[in-house]
Amino acid sequence: MTPRLHPFTTLTLAVCAAVVTTAAAYWPLSVAVALAAVILAARHGIAGRVLTAGAVILTPLCLSLLVLHGLFFPEGQTVLAQWGPARVTAEGLGFALELGTRTTACVLVFLLFSFTVSVPDLVSALAGRRIPPQFGFVLASTLTLLPAVAGRLDRIRQAQETRGMVGGRGLLSRLGTLRLQMVPLVLALIDDAGSRAQALDARGFGSPGPRTSYREVADPPAQRLFRAAALVFAAAAVAGRIMASWPAGAAS
Amino acid sequence: MTAATRTALQIRIEAFTFHGDDAPVLRDAALSVTPGSLTAVLGGSGSGKSTLGKLLAGWLRAGHAGQFRGSLELGGTVLEFRGVPEDPRINPAEWSRRVAFVPQDAAAMLSSVRATVAEELAFGLENRATAREDMLRAVERTAARTGLSHLLDRDPATLSGGELRRLAVGCAVIAEPDVLILDEPLASLDAVGAAQVEALVRGLCGAGTGVVLLSQAADRLAGEATRWTVLDAQTAHDGRTVTAAGTVTAAGTPAQLAGSAELERAGVIGIGGPGGIGPNILGSGVAAGARRSGPVPAAVPGPGPASLELRGVGFGYAGDPRRHGTGAQDRVLRDVDFAVRPGEIIAVTGPNGAGKSTLLRHFNGLLRPSAGDVLVCGRSIAGVPVGKVAASVGLLFQHPRDQLFERTVLREAAFGLRQLSGKAGAEGKARAALAAVGLAGTEAAHPAELSASRQRLLALATVLAREPAVLALDEPTVGLDRHGLEALQGAVDRAAARGAAVVMVTHDLDYARRNAHRVLELSGGSLREI
CATH class of the missing domain: 3.40.50.300 (P-loop containing nucleotide triphosphate hydrolases)
Structure with a gap:
């Protein structure tokens, strides 16, 4: 079994991977990072979840990139096809590919992080760094919100079906069903939040001042060193990128 | 001092x-x-x-x-x-x-x-x-x-x-x-x-x-x-x-x-x-709970098939509790056989976590058995959508908040009634059901504003308004005061009198004995009469 990584180590890794990929702006690297994220997800047994969530986020994004840059790229010289004002240029497609793979890599890396990180460890680590506990709570709630919303939506659907609602298979019918579920979902979530807020207040959550942490998260020196090195590497990558493009930017 | x-x-x-x-x-x-x-x-x-x-x-x-x-x-x-x-x-x-x-x-x-x-x-x-x-x-x-x-x-x-x-x-x-x-x-x-x-x-x-x-x-x-x-x-x-x-x-x-x-x-x-x-x-002057002055009205078996019948039903949760599985070791229900005739009131008891709610959720298809079959009014509900089974089976959830999702009490009671009773009939039935549980006058209130007890009664009204052939009630007494219990008891008796089969799940054995024709205990995944 691999030794457990401190949440800050995995977070640093994710941030550095995203920064370096962005700084390099080299699509083969982006593809390699994205593939590495998928392989790691598969090893954790969460490839399905990461890819599904990734598809939901990336499909519309990549399509819009393709339409925006593939069809309308003013700097494009090599015209592959043209319909009125819309021109498909090789440069435009290249740019869309560059941007698309880079975004895909970043999104997959952060999804991998959010699906693998131990939320309690992360919150506890954040509290230990004197980061306001409210921040940690919001972060933890955000990461646990999706399952909570899915659970609540499931219960509303069951309640509605129990009273005669038959969900159709068509898109329109599904949208209609979803519309019926959205209002109760939002109201229920607000109501839950309201009742929980009173309990949180009573348990001293809103009060200012220092906090302690019951949960101890091991942070071996080797991991601290590794994080520092990774951050230096990422900073170097950004610096290198700026230096590489500076004269070109100044000359143009 | x-x-x-x-x-x-x-x-x-x-x-x-x-x-x-x-x-x-x-x-x-x-x-x-x-x-x-x-x-x-x-x-x-x-x-x-x-x-x-x-x-x-x-x-x-x-x-x-x-x-x-x-x-x-x-x-x-x-x-x-x-x-x-x-x-x-x-x-x-x-x-x-x-x-x-x-x-x-x-x-x-x-x-x-x-x-x-x-x-x-x-x-x-x-x-x-x-x-x-x-x-x-x-x-x-x-x-x-x-x-x-x-x-x-x-x-x-x-x-x-x-x-x-x-x-x-x-x-x-x-x-x-x-x-x-x-x-x-x-x-x-x-x-x-x-x-x-x-x-x-x-x-x-x-x-x-x-x-x-x-x-x-x-x-x-x-x-x-x-x-x-x-x-x-x-x-x-x-x-x-x-x-x-x-x-x-x-x-x-x-x-x-x-x-x-x-x-x-x-x-x-x-x-x-x-x-x-x-x-x-x-003291003798105070009626306790839903204590009956007489015995439960005798059930008059209606003609035709049983309103609800379970034949050899088995079920187990595997991993995700929302999905059904067949893992033999974590079976919640094993080879459950039972039938309820029209007009009959049956109580199912058992400790917390025995699978009572799981059993009820099989009645309308919210959960599907991994073995055996569920028949409503003589017909198998295998493959029939929950929304269709709902015409014959009304289910009161254990947590009323899970059942309430509309903006007003009246809209809540009338939800889904139009398909059954038409636009004009829907409101009338909804109002009648609200009156039957003592909620007349609260039609315009938001369900979330009601007390926990009234929320349960409202959830009950949404089930009663549909006049189903089978009434499945999950812990209906929890949170009710004596007035609420009386409303519940009246509603259950009237439903049984019009020929509905009533199955209620309760952890309260005393209540079960007083208010049901038969009491079954769910234990180890099987039902037995007690």
Whole structure:
């Protein structure tokens, strides 16, 4: 079994991977990072979840990139096809590919992080760094919100079906069903939040001042060193990128 | 004066009105708590018990949540409230160190971001920057007190109802408050879970904590209280309008109040829960719960096939509890056979977690059996969508909040009725169903604004309005006061009289015996008649 990584180590890794990929702006690297994220997800047994969530986020994004840059790229010289004002240029497609793979890599890396990180460890680590506990709570709630919303939506659907609602298979019918579920979902979530807020207040959550942490998260020196090195590497990558493009930017 | 007789906490309420409301919810009420005593506040649904508890505990703050005129006294310090902006402000975090509150819905007490029972217990201490060594000791001590020592590493989301309630109490008492307020601490607990909470309360009182019990049942625990305070919604005329507000109608020792008219008017249930026997504690003048004067009306088997039949049904959850599986080792139901005839009332009992709700969810197809078949009115429902089965099977969920999703009470009761009764008929049926459970006049209210008891009655009305052939009720008595129980009993009897088959799941064996033709026990995944 691999030794457990401190949440800050995995977070640093994710941030550095995203920064370096962005700084390099080299699509083969982006593809390699994205593939590495998928392989790691598969090893954790969460490839399905990461890819599904990734598809939901990336499909519309990549399509819009393709339409925006593939069809309308003013700097494009090599015209592959043209319909009125819309021109498909090789440069435009290249740019869309560059941007698309880079975004895909970043999104997959952060999804991998959010699906693998131990939320309690992360919150506890954040509290230990004197980061306001409210921040940690919001972060933890955000990461646990999706399952909570899915659970609540499931219960509303069951309640509605129990009273005669038959969900159709068509898109329109599904949208209609979803519309019926959205209002109760939002109201229920607000109501839950309201009742929980009173309990949180009573348990001293809103009060200012220092906090302690019951949960101890091991942070071996080797991991601290590794994080520092990774951050230096990422900073170097950004610096290198700026230096590489500076004269070109100044000359143009 | 000794510590045992000194007042730890005292409240005097002239009036408390929620912001946005015209009329107060509480008026002319007072309560005092002494260290180490058990005080019971008894009252029916909507009498303002929870509001009183939250005011005492600083969960509802004067000026913040509503307008409060009266006073609060804690450990000799008196705070006067006049309903003006200059009123003193309570810091809920500081106040709760001295006065802790456990809400009716124990899960609402939890932070929901802590991974284990131990961390959930420590949450309040973390926020007060308690040193880690002290926290470890406090968690260990509190866990031992609340019987959670063997559960410290468990995920709070996986606890049973009784364990969850004890965890919520643990979270409240870990800071060693002087006063602990418990809102309906025994609701929905089976006998074992209730006994554990009762023992915990006795232990806390013995250690010097003043405990306030808010309850609509004069149950065994309330019977041990040194003082009872009866809270009842009283109507008042203020010249133009008639309003109802919770008022203390009687206070005294259990012996003084047993059998009093005030207790009966308030809708308080007798000892032993909804089905229990009243006279030994309430006096012969007070009807206990839904005690019947006569036997359950005999079932007249209707013609034709059974309304509901289960043939060799087996089921098990695998991994994700929302999905069905066939794992033999974690079978919830094994080879269940049973049939209900039209007009018959059947009760299914069993301890918390026996699979009673799982069984009910098979009746309309919300869960599908991994073995065997479910027949409704002689026809298999395999492959039939839940929404279609719903025309014949009405299901009351265990948690009414899971069942209510509309904007008004009337819309809630009328949801889905149009397909059955047409537009004109739908509203009429919805109004009739609301009237049948005693909710006439609340049509325009938002379901979330109703008390827990009324929410259950509303959920019941949504099921009754559809006039299904099979009525499946999951713990219908939980949270109901005596008036609510009477409405429930009337509704069930009428449904059976028109030929509906009724199956109710309840952990309350007494209630089951009194109100059903047959009682079945679900244990080890199988049903047997008892």
